[in-house]
Amino acid sequence: MARKKVNLIYITDESTRKTTFRKRRNGLIKKVDELSTLCGIQACVILYSCFDSQPSVWPSADGANRVLRKFKNMSELDQGKRRMDQESFLRQRIEKANQQLKKQCLANRELEMTKVMLENLRGESSVENLMNVMDLNDLKWVIQENLKEINSSLAAL
Amino acid sequence: MARKKVNLIYITDESTRKTTFRKRRNGLIKKVDELSTLCGIQACVILYSCFDSQPSVWPSADGANRVLRKFKNMSELDQGKRRMDQESFLRQRIEKANQQLKKQCLANRELEMTKVMLENLRGESSVENLMNVMDLNDLKWVIQENLKEINSSLAAL
DNA sequence: GGGTCTATATATAACGT
């Protein structure tokens, strides 16, 4: 999450994996704690790692047992419904990612265009400094002509 | 956590509490998902809120049940039910790869359009030659955007 | 190996629609 965006796949290097586990476990537990406090809800987290003999449990072994017992008493049907929700959650995330991607592409486009404009207006190659009204009007004319050509090409198709 | 550092006490305003719950629940679930994937560990989260009739469970009812059994030292495993979650994650990864591909394609296209645009403005090419290079509609869009830019530059002068 | 220190990546509170 930092210094470099991490690839969401199993970390093969054991040392790195262990470090990541410790850090993220702490972060996760902090989050549950906050959520529980802020919203006044019952919550429970259990993590099994091959690094510890005992699982990491929040808020406590007793608390976890209580919440788990409650969950176990749910009907299978209700549990099934929950699974569907899990899938829709996943779909939502994918959808969101796609939206972000689209937005990023548009932003990139804008940046590229700005770059092109600057390059042209500053006469990067053979042309001198074009930053005055006269030359801008010339450039505008050229572009409008291109636009006309394109429009007629489109109409012909 | 943003715009203002939040006070870690129960949120009395119901509307705010509900919003906070939804947001933080999503964040939390994402975190467990990541931790589980990155470190290859078993994990489980259960959240009870007064906003939903059903508790929010991760990774799924089956997964939660499995962790529950383990928590109670009743280790009986049925790997088959894990398949559901694995499929979800697989779909997610494929989706991600597709997104990357899409992004690259758009980037390439953008570069090509920029090149074409530069060639045109320098009079090294004509619109007729562009038919095979790219979608005319895309070119039209780029040009129109440039025109807007020029007009605002003119207005500014 | 585990703790500390940054630079970045993420999460999210307050707003806007």
Place this chain on the structure above:
DNA sequence: TACGTTATATATAGACC
């Protein structure tokens, strides 16, 4: 109401000890 956006607060990967 819920959802999208933006400014900040947090989380954390990699580096160093």
